[in-house]
Amino acid sequence: MEKTTSGKNVIADIWQEEKKDTNKAKNIATIVTEDEARMFLPDGELNRTLGGGLVQGSVVLIAGEPGIGKSTLFLQCALQWQGVKTLYVSGEESAHQIKMRAERVGMAINEELYLLTATDTNTIFQEIKKIRPQWVIIDSIQTLESPYIESAPGSVSQVRECAAELQKFAKQTGIPVCIIGHITKDGSIAGPKILEHMVDTVLQFEGDRHYAYRILRTLKNRFGSTSELGIYEMTSSGMRGISNPSEVLLTQHDEPLSGIAIAAAIEGLRPMMIEVQALATQSVYGTPQRTTNGFDLRRLQLLLAVLEKRGGFHFGMKDVFLNIAGGLKIEDPSIDLAIVCSLLSSYEDVALPSNICLVGEVGLSGEIRAVNRIEQRIAEAAKMGMDAIVIPKANAKGLETNKFNIDIRTANKVSDVYQSFFN
Numbered sequence: 001m002e003k004t005t006s007g008k009n010v011i012a013d014i015w016q017e018e019k020k021d022t023n024k025a026k027n028i029a030t031i032v033t034e035d036e037a038r039m040f041l042p043d044g045e046l047n048r049t050l051g052g053g054l055v056q057g058s059v060v061l062i063a064g065e066p067g068i069g070k071s072t073l074f075l076q077c078a079l080q081w082q083g084v085k086t087l088y089v090s091g092e093e094s095a096h097q098i099k100m101r102a103e104r105v106g107m108a109i110n111e112e113l114y115l116l117t118a119t120d121t122n123t124i125f126q127e128i129k130k131i132r133p134q135w136v137i138i139d140s141i142q143t144l145e146s147p148y149i150e151s152a153p154g155s156v157s158q159v160r161e162c163a164a165e166l167q168k169f170a171k172q173t174g175i176p177v178c179i180i181g182h183i184t185k186d187g188s189i190a191g192p193k194i195l196e197h198m199v200d201t202v203l204q205f206e207g208d209r210h211y212a213y214r215i216l217r218t219l220k221n222r223f224g225s226t227s228e229l230g231i232y233e234m235t236s237s238g239m240r241g242i243s244n245p246s247e248v249l250l251t252q253h254d255e256p257l258s259g260i261a262i263a264a265a266i267e268g269l270r271p272m273m274i275e276v277q278a279l280a281t282q283s284v285y286g287t288p289q290r291t292t293n294g295f296d297l298r299r300l301q302l303l304l305a306v307l308e309k310r311g312g313f314h315f316g317m318k319d320v321f322l323n324i325a326g327g328l329k330i331e332d333p334s335i336d337l338a339i340v341c342s343l344l345s346s347y348e349d350v351a352l353p354s355n356i357c358l359v360g361e362v363g364l365s366g367e368i369r370a371v372n373r374i375e376q377r378i379a380e381a382a383k384m385g386m387d388a389i390v391i392p393k394a395n396a397k398g399l400e401t402n403k404f405n406i407d408i409r410t411a412n413k414v415s416d417v418y419q420s421f422f423n
């Protein structure tokens with residue numbers, strides 16, 4: 001039978017001086033609050049997702065599918081972080097491979113970065129004791145092995161025990177630990193999911209490996225908001241933070257194409273212009289196909305049903321493909337109107353003007369519902385040089401339209417928009 005020790009004795013002697021009187025109950029009135037001490041990483045997107053830097057003594061889990069760029073991002077960050085002694089523990093790659101990756105991202109060698117290729121937590125803590133780093137990166141939790149647990153690395157009990165040891169270490173020493181963890185497409189495999197409640201912050205890497213763009217989302221944060229989000233591009237020389245996503249997500253077309261619509265979306269707290277591409281073609285098989293990339297399939301089916309029932313468009317006989325450009329996954333329901341317009345544009349084979357963007361959630365009876373943060377969306381559209389924006393009528397109330405340098409049009413129902421574009 002296994003016994004969980006949660007790092008007993010392993011870490012207890014590491015930083016003996018750090019003994020806190022946490023065993024005594026305190027009156028809440030006597031507790032002094034102060035802002036957490038934060039360390040600012042040399043990566044703006046990462047600082048943003050962490051809620052303004054890395055909190056000392058915190059444990060951050062970075063989860064993502066294999067190959068998405070977790071190791072690259074953290075190695076890159078460690079290389080750039082001058083003046084902070086970092087220990088990068090890798091159980092996946094040899095020191096040689098890591099060095100090659102460091103050369104590939106083309107950054108100067110940071111003399112304060114130490115690499116350790118080990119999987120045994122005892123060895124790791126011993127090295128930590130010797131090197132005394134200010135930041136520890138574990139790549140990845142699935143490769144770690146605690147001597148107190150008999151099961152194989154990557155198993156639920158190993159992952160849990162190793163994480164508990166790291167958590168205890170971080171809390172005792174105040175040294176932040178970033179733990180990388182792999183997940184599969186459905187996020188199921190033992191690992192990150194079972195760790196979520198044990199760590200302070202969970203960041204999730206999303207994106208399609210075949211596309212360059214990646215989103216780093218905050219799923220949980222004890223020290224900040226969970227609506228933050230970072231955007232990266234995987235280049236041939238590492239990950240590059242994208243401070244203005246709209247610029248890269250809008251593709252330039254010489255002439256307007258049918259099936260394309262532009263949405264003013266907000267992901268996390270960030271407004272961004274997104275290109276939606278739809279293709280509706282005559283179905284050759286009995287059951288028409290519906291395929292989406294970056295958008296919820298069931299939501300598409302719902303929107304198609306609305307168009308079929310309320311507008312009389314026979315999508316039931318067509319295959320429908322829908323794509324969000326750039327490989328991003330968009331959850332913001334306000335892109336419904338752009339989705340519907342791209343579908344109609346492909347259906348009618350009439351291109352929409354490329355200088356107009358659309359905002360609105362579409363309801364079951366074809367009504368266009370109000371969305372949040374309308375001003376931010378309009379401002380972003382104006383900033384990106386759009387000439388006009390279509391917004392839900394309900395959002396227009398009390399809106400100071402003349403403070404924006406863009407033509408603001410309102411719509412109440414999908415049929416209003418249809419009339420204006422296709423009639």
Ligand code: TYD
Pocket residue numbers: 064065066067068069070071072073101104105234235236237238239
């Ligand atoms: P990696 O960081 O190893 O992913 P993870 O740790 O999440 O499994 O990145 C893997 C992919 O990124 C790999 O297919 C190669 C590619 N890559 C680049 O495109 N550019 C680069 O500079 C680097 C280092 C990797």
Ligand code: MG
Pocket residue numbers: 067070071072092139
């Ligand atoms: Mg890796």
